[in-house]
Structure formats: C-alpha cells, structure tokens
Amino acid sequence: xxxxxxxxxxxxxxxxxxxxxMALTDPHAVxxxxxxxxxxxxxxxxxxxxLGGTEPPEGAVMQARADExxxxxxxxxxxxxxxxxxxxxxVMVQGLERxxxxxxxxxxxxxxxxxxxxPNTLVEDARTEALKRTVHAQFSRVIDIAPYLGxxxxxxxxxxxxxxxxxxxxxxxxxxxxxAKAELLAIDDVNRRLERLAELLGQELQVLEVGSQIQEKxxxxxxxxxxxxxxxEQLRVIRQELGEEEGEDELTELAGxxxxxxxxxxxxxxxDRELKRLRQxxxxxAEYHVARTYLEVIATLPWGRTSEDRLDLKAARDILxxxxxxxxxxxxxxxxxxxxxxxxxxxx
Numbered sequence: 001x002x003x004x005x006x007x008x009x010x011x012x013x014x015x016x017x018x019x020x021x022m023a024l025t026d027p028h029a030v031x032x033x034x035x036x037x038x039x040x041x042x043x044x045x046x047x048x049x050x051l052g053g054t055e056p057p058e059g060a061v062m063q064a065r066a067d068e069x070x071x072x073x074x075x076x077x078x079x080x081x082x083x084x085x086x087x088x089x090x091v092m093v094q095g096l097e098r099x100x101x102x103x104x105x106x107x108x109x110x111x112x113x114x115x116x117x118x119p120n121t122l123v124e125d126a127r128t129e130a131l132k133r134t135v136h137a138q139f140s141r142v143i144d145i146a147p148y149l150g151x152x153x154x155x156x157x158x159x160x161x162x163x164x165x166x167x168x169x170x171x172x173x174x175x176x177x178x179x180a181k182a183e184l185l186a187i188d189d190v191n192r193r194l195e196r197l198a199e200l201l202g203q204e205l206q207v208l209e210v211g212s213q214i215q216e217k218x219x220x221x222x223x224x225x226x227x228x229x230x231x232x233e234q235l236r237v238i239r240q241e242l243g244e245e246e247g248e249d250e251l252t253e254l255a256g257x258x259x260x261x262x263x264x265x266x267x268x269x270x271x272d273r274e275l276k277r278l279r280q281x282x283x284x285x286a287e288y289h290v291a292r293t294y295l296e297v298i299a300t301l302p303w304g305r306t307s308e309d310r311l312d313l314k315a316a317r318d319i320l321x322x323x324x325x326x327x328x329x330x331x332x333x334x335x336x337x338x339x340x341x342x343x344x345x346x347x348x
Contacts, residue, residue, distance in 0.1 A: 005032050006073070006104065006111040007093075008046045008064035010056030013181040014074045014095040015168035022059065025088040028109040029060035033091055037078050044099060044113055046073040047182050055178060066104035066111060072186040075099040075115060095168075098188060120164040122190040131194035132163050138201035139170045145208045148175055167193045176200060251278055254295060262304040271298060311342045 007029065014020050024030055036043050046069040048056040056064070080092040098118035104111055122128065140157060143149045153173060160166045171184045171193075180200055187193040258271050274291055281288040310316075316338055320331045 001102065001114040003103075003112045003114050004042055004044050004075075005036065005107070006044045006046045006069070006101070006113050007032060008048050008061045008069060008111065009059070010048045010061045010064075011058045011178055013047050013172075013178070013185050014045045014076055014093060015172045015185060016074065016095045016097050017165055017168060018172045019079060019092055019094045020172075021090065021092050023088060023090055024060050025086075026060050026062045027087065028062045030087065030089050032062075032110050033078060033081060033089060037081050042075055042077050042096070043093075044073050044101060044115055045076045045093065045095065046070070046101060046104075046111070046113075047178070047185070049182075050178055062110060064111070066106070066113075069101060069104060069111075070182045070186070071100060072118065072182070073099055073101050073115075074185065075117070098185060118188045120190050121188050122163060124163065128163055128191055128194070131191060131198060132166060134198050135166060135170060135194055135201060138198060138205060139174070142174070142201065142204060142208065145212050146175070146204075149173060163194060164190045167197055170197060170201070174200065174204060176204075251275065251292075254292070254299065257299045258295065261299060261301070263298075264303070267298070267303070271295065309341065311338055313338055313342070 012020070012022075024033060032043070035041075046064070048061045048064045048068055049070055050056065051068065056068075074095040075097050076093045076095050078091055079094050082090040084090065099115040100118055102114040102116055104113040106112075136157065140154065143151065143153050143157070156169070157166075160169055167184070167190060171181060176184075184193060184197060184200075187196060255275055258275075263271060274295055278288065278291050278295070281291070313335060317331070317335060320327075320334065324331070
C-alpha cells in the first residue's frame with residue numbers, strides 16, 4: 001500500500017473533481033508541497049475535526065495529530081504552485097477521489113498515511129433522476145439569493161450531468177458547517193449523498209429566504225425614510241424661499257411646549273391634528289393665526305397640575321369686586337357655587 005504525505009486542512013474539504021486555490025505560509029506545508037511537485041507525486045488531503053466545539057484554524061494545520069483527522073479524506077494532486085518572495089506559496093490542488101486514511105503516522109515534519117479508494121457506488125434509477133432534479137433546482141435557487149455565490153455557477157451547473165459530480169460540485173460551493181461537509185465526503189453511495197444534500201439545501205434555502213425577507217423589509221424601511229428625508233428637505237427649501245422658515249421654527253418650539261405640559265390622550269390627538277394643519281397653512285393666512293392662538297392657549301393651561309381649594313367666601317368676594325367691575329349676577333353665581341362646596345366638598 002502506497003504511503004503518501006498528508007496535508008491536514010482546517011475548515012476546508014476538497015471534493016473529487018474540484019480545484020481549490022490555497023495560500024500556505026507554514027514552512028513545513030510549503031516543504032511538503034514542494035516535495036510533492038518535485039517528485040510528481042500525489043498527496044492526501046485530510047480534514048481536521050473541530051475539537052471541543054472549536055473549529056480548527058483555516059488552511060494547513062501541520063501540528064494536527066492523526067486522531068484529530070476525519071477518517072475519510074481526498075486523494076489529490078497539485079496542479080499549480082507559485083512561490084512568493086516571503087517564503088509562502090500559492091497552490092491549486094485538485095481532488096481526485098475519496099480516500100479512507102489508513103495507518104496515519106507522524107514522519108519528520110508531517111503525517112503520512114496509506115489509503116483505500118472509496119469510488120462512487122450508484123444504482124441509477126428513477127430515484128436518482130428525481131434526486132438530481134431536486135438538488136439542481138434547489139442549488140439554482142440558492143445561487144439566485146445567496147450573496148456568497150456568483151451567477152456564473154448557473155452555467156457550470158447546467159453542464160454537469162453525472163450524479164456524483166453534481167453532488168460534489170454543490171457540496172463544494174455550499175456554505176455548510178465543517179461536520180456536514182465531512183459527512184458528505186464520507187458518503188460513497190451517490191443516491192444517499194444526493195438525498196442528504198437535498199436536506200441540507202432545504203435548510204440553507206430556509207435560512208437564505210428568511211434573511212432575504214428581513215433585508216427586503218429593512219431596505220423598504222430605509223427607502224421610506226430616505227424618501228421622507230428628501231421631501232422634508234425640499235419642503236424646508238421651499239419654505240425658506242417663501243420666508244416661512246422662521247414660522248416652522250416657532251411651530252417646533254410650540255410643539256415642544258405642548259409635549260411638555262402632559263396632555264391626556266384625547267387632548268394630544270386634537271393637538272397633533274392642529275399642528276399638522278398649521279404646518280400645511282401659510283403663516284400669512286388668518287386661519288393660521290386662529291389655530292396657533294388656540295394651541296398657545298392649550299400650552300398655557302395647567303394640564304395635570306392641581307391646587308388646594310380655597311373656599312373663603314369673603315376673600316373670594318373681595319377678589320371679584322377688585323378685579324371685575326359690575327357683573328353682579330355672575331359674581332353671585334360664583335359665590336353660590338363656593339358656598340355649596342363649603343357645605344358639601346364632594347359636590348361637583
């Protein structure tokens with residue numbers, strides 16, 4: 001059994017027939033790739049498990065141990081390598097076939113392992129065709145609404161007829177959690193792989209569609225707010241040209257005073273309606289001054305404030321005679337009311 005170098009990868013699964021670009025900075029990873037290229041050899045692309053709920057770092061994880069790898073990886077080859085001046089390399093690796101890692105052991109600077117190929121197993125029937133169509137339709141919809149996928153994937157998707165290649169292409173481009181990606185890599189039965197992929201696509205579509213609805217609501221709200229802002233700015237400029245801007249400032253000040261007096265709900269509805277009418281009137285109109293005076297009076301009333309009743313009839317008579325000439329009948333009615341309140345404080 002051939003023993004090949006293992007490149008442990010964090011957060012990445014390389015599927016068969018998929019070409020993946022990578023940037024490698026670890027000196028041992030760079031050396032491994034260099035030896036593979038120089039020897040025209042293949043390598044095993046391992047997948048590092050999340051440990052303790054924590055995902056491994058992205059890229060090559062050269063310090064990974066054998067027991068930290070998923071059992072199934074990918075037999076791969078390096079199709080292109082570019083060495084950079086800082087010692088790092090840019091490589092493109094291609095997955096060739098699924099491979100079960102066997103007897104993974106440490107060598108001098110990296111792991112080596114034997115492998116057992118895991119070819120696709122497929123009994124193609126009507127169920128296979130139904131699964132292919134389902135996955136094709138679901139992923140096409142994902143491409144339309146997922147922000148992380150480009151429209152050019154539609155053209156690639158149309159050109160894939162092989163069921164196994166379809167499943168691997170979709171799995172490679174779908175934004176799945178690492179355990180789900182590793183699970184799909186380990187399934188050699190194509191029908192089972194398509195079936196599981198359809199479930200994952202359904203979940204992803206639900207998330208994307210809810211997210212799309214939320215974004216649409218936010219966008220609509222922002223558009224409405226922007227529209228109101230533009231209209232208010234236009235209205236402000238028009239009023240400025242007409243010399244009405246000062247009146248608007250005064251109305252804003254009046255609205256603030258009305259808000260501060262503590263109006264009850266019914267009075268607040270009336271005040272809001274009158275303020276809205278005022279803002280639509282010309283300050284030069286007679287009706288404007290009538291409505292404004294009405295609101296000014298409301299703002300001066302003691303809303304929510306009470307004082308202790310003073311029922312001294314002699315003091316009341318002195319005040320009435322001092323401040324109001326004549327009006328004898330009116331004064332008598334007021335004094336009668338105060339007399340009743342003196343005898344029956346609960347009277348209204």
